Amino acid sequence: MTGDDSARAHSFGAVAAAYDAGRPTFPADALTWILGPGRLQILDLGAGTGKLAAVAAALGHDVVAVDPSEEMLSVCRRVPGVDTMVGAAENIPLAHASVDAVIVGQAFHWFEHARALPEIARVLRPHGVLGLLWNNYDTVVPWVRRMHRAMVGEDHLAGGDAFDPMPILLQSDLFAGVETARFRHWHDLDRTGLRQLAESHSRVAVLTESRRESVLEQVDAIYDSTARPPEPLRMPYLTSCYRTRPSDLANYQRTLDAPLAPPL
Template sequence: MTTDEPALSPNDAARATSFGAVASAYDAGRPTFPVDALTWILGPGRGLQVLDLGAGTGKLAAVAAELGHDVVAVDPSEEMLSVCRQRPGIDTMVGAAESIPLAHASVDAVIVGQAFHWFDHSRALPEIARILRPNGVLGLLWNNYDTVVPWVRRVHRAIMGEDFGAPGADAFDPMPILLQSDLFAGVETARFKHWQDLDRGGLRQLALSHSRVAVLTESRRESVLEQVDSVYETSARPPEPLRMPYITGCYRTRPSDLANYRRTLDAPVAPHL
C-alpha cells in the first residue's frame, strides 16, 4: 500500500485522544447510525462476526448487535469502552487500529463509525486486511450535519469556531486513501438520512462531545455552549425537541486479491466461532 498522507499534527493528536475525558457526553450527545446504512454495508443476513474499530461508546456496535451479528468493539480508550460495556451483546477489547488484537482472518466485517480519519492509515489498512476473511467487508460511516437547515448551520458554526467554512474543515474523504491502497478494491458509496431528537441538555452534550470543543480552555468552551444555548432558545419549541438532521456518508470495500494472497502466506484462516 502506498500513501502520501502526513502524520497527525500535535493538535490533531490531542484531539484524537480527547474523547475519553468526554465519554459520557459523547454517549449522551452523539446520534446513533441508521439501520439501513449498516444493512447496506453488511447485507441483510445475520450472524456475521463483526469488528467495530474505534468503537468509542459503542453507538455503531449496538446497531450491528441489534441486527443479529456477533460484535466485538475495539477502542484505545478504556473510558469509552466502559460505557460501551453497558450495552448488551457486545464484547470489548482495548486496542488500536494500527495494532488490532485479533487473529488473522477472524472477522467477516470491519465497521468504523466517525473514527477512520483518526487512524494512521499506512499501518491501519494492512491490519484491517489481515483480520478480514477473504470475502470480508470494510465499512466506513460518518454522520454529518445537514447544514442546509439554518439553525443546524448555526450550531455547526459554534462548534467549528474560526475554522467554520474553511476548505475541508471538519470534513474527511477516505476515497483517495482507499483507492491508493493495493489491499482494497471496488469502493462503493451511499448516503442515508436520519434525525436525532435533542432537548437543551442534549444539544449541549452534542457540542461537548466534539474534539474541537473538548480541547478548548474552560472559558472558550463555555462560550461555545452559550452560543449553542442561544440556538436552542431561538429555534426550539418546547416541549417539542429539536430534530437534528444528519446525512450519513458510507463507504464499502473488500480485500483485494493481493490482500487475500498475503494473508494466506502469514497464517491459516481462523475458524468461525
Template structure:
C-alpha cells in the same frame, strides 16, 4: 466521532475519553438500513473498530450480529460495556488485538479519519476473512439548514468557515493496493435533542473538548442561545443528518498476503 475535522492532532484524538458520557448522550446513532447495506443479510462476526461508546456497536448487535468493539479509550469502552452480549477490547486500529482472518466485517463509525492509514489498512486487511467487508460511516449534519449551520459554526470556528470540517476517505481507499472497488451510499435520518442534549453534542466534539474552560463555556453559551431561539419545547429539536457510507473488500493481493502469514481462522 461526528463531523470532527481530520484528526492528525493527538490531543484532540485523546480528548474523547474525558467526554465519554457527553458523547454517548449527545451523539446520534446510525440508521439500521446503512448497516444492512454495508454488510448484507445473515449473522456475521463484526469488528467495530474505534467503537467509542458503542453507537455503531449497538445497531450491529440489534441486527443479530456478533460484535467485538475495539477502542483505545478505556473510558469510552466503559460505556460500551453496558451493551448486552458485546465483547470489548482496548486496542488501536494500527495494532488490532484479533487473529488473522477472524471477522467477516470491519466497521468504522466516525473514526477512520483518526487512524494512521499506512499502518491501519494492513491491519484491517489482516483480520478480515476473504471476501470480507470494510465499511466506513460518517454522520454528517445537514448544514443546509440555517440553525444547523449556526451550531457548526459555533463549534468549528474558522475550520467550518473555510470548509475544512469534513474528511474524504476515498483517495486513501483508492490508492491502497489492499482493497478493491469502493461503493458509496447515503442515508437520511434525524437525531432528537433537548437543550441538555444539544449542549452534550457540542461538548463531545474534539474541537470543543480541548478548549480552555473559559473558551469552552463561551461556545456552549452560543449553543444554548441557538437552542433557545430555534427549539419549541416540549417538542425535541430534530437535528438532520446524512450517513455517508463507503464499502470495499480486500483485494486479491491482501488475501494472498494473509494466507502467507497465517491460516484462515474458522468461524466460531
C-alpha cells in the same frame, strides 16, 4: 497526524458520557447496505461508546468493539450483545482472518492509515467487507449551520469536518471496488442533549475552560431561539457510507502470514 490532531483524537475519553448522550446513532439501513444479509462476525473498530456496535448487535450480528479509550469502552460495555477489547486500529488485538466485516463509525479519519489498512486487511476473511460511516450535520438548515459555526469556527466552516476516505482507499493495494451511499436521519435532542453534543466535539473538548464555556453558551442560545419545548429539537444528519473488500493481493498476503483463525 499533527499535534493538534493528536490532542483531538485523544480528547474523547474525557467526554465519554457527553459523547454517548449527545451523539446520534447510525441508520440501520446504512449498516444493512454495508453488511448485506446473514449473521456475521463483526469488528467495530474505533468503537467509542458503542453507537455503531449497538446497531450491528440489534441486527443480529456477533460484535466485538475495539477502542483505545478505556473510558469510552466502559460506556460501550453497557450495550447488550457486544464484547469489548482495548486496542488500536494500528495494532488490532484479533487473529488473522477472524471477522467477516470491519465497520468504522466516525473514526477512520483518526487512524494512521499506512498501519491501519494492513491490519484491517489482516483480520478480515477473504470475502469480508470494510464499511466506513460518518454522520455529518445537514448544514443546509440555518440553525444547524449556526451551531456548526459556533463549534468549529469560521476558519473551518467552509470545509466542515467532512472527511473523504476515497483517495486513501483507492491508493491502497489492499482494497478494491469502493462503493458509496448516503442515508438521511434525525437525532432528537433537548437543551441538555444539544449541549452534550457540542461538548463531545473534539474541537470543543480541547479548548480552554473559558473558551469552551463561551461555545456552550452560544449553543444554549441557539437552542433557546430554535426549539419549541416540549417538542424535541430534531438535528438532521446525512450519513455517508463507503463499502469495499480486500483485494486479491491482500487475500494472498494473509494466507502467507498465518492460517485462518477459528470463529470468535
